[in-house]
Amino acid sequence: MSSPRYAVIGHPVSHSLSPLIHARFGKQAGIALEYGAIDAPRENFDAALAAFAAEGGVGANVTLPHKQRAAGICGHLTERARRAGVVNTLVRTATGWDGDNTDGVGLVRDLTSRHGQDLRGRKVLLLGAGGAAQGVAPALLDAGIADLFIVNRTDTRSDALADALGEPRRVHPRYFNDLGAIGSFDLIINATSIARTSRGELVLPGSLIAPRCDVVDLGYGEAAIPFLSWARASGADHVIDGLGMLVEQAAESFLVWHGVRPDGDAVYDELRARESSMATAG
Structure with a gap:
């Protein structure tokens, strides 16, 4: 009897660590599964x-550029997927697919449990208004x-995300051209490639960085290097x-x-060690 099949669907997707992560989780839990990547x-x-x-x-995880479309094909959305308007986790049912979004809880758990961040009362800048930003914004507010x-580079998308969140007293859309004049922040989260030019040069003003400001890039590996390098050079307290x-x-x-929560720390430590090993070898 074959094992249940899962996959991550995106484009491009060959670089994804999700198959390795879920293989480790399955081994931890003693659950046989197949998890692949679909480009x-x-x-x-x-x-x-x-x-x-x-x-x-x-079951499937959904990554760029499909998170919004994934929400549209679902027969049922969890409350957090409904609030986000995008889906990164699909569950097969007898009648089709149900959708969830685990990005927000994943980010908050990483920041608070692993990095010791206290998010309460912080002034936050979110760069981007696409699927990644939509997934994490409600959880940050919560x-x-x-x-x-x-x-966002497209002003109408910033406005649309702010309207969808429905908290005008706390949520403020701004224009990209205003970045040099909107003050400084306690936490900056990059949910897009907005901080990079085609040559990898940074275009953000250092005035965004408040004293003890922490900076997060939702990308990892080489994709996160330019933004986090800018953050370090601009005086960020912690870069993640x-x-x-x-x-x-x-x-x-x-x-x-x-129905089982795996040990994320064990897999995180393995991936960090693997990353360090590859950097040393390179």
């Missing part, structure tokens, strides 16, 4: 998901931040990449699918 361009998402279901797929400023969030959102997805 599907935007226009092929529906067909790729249908083929996966026909082949016995029972964690008790004081204010959330949203900046998205590896911990990746592990914690995966742990939450594993809980959704299997």
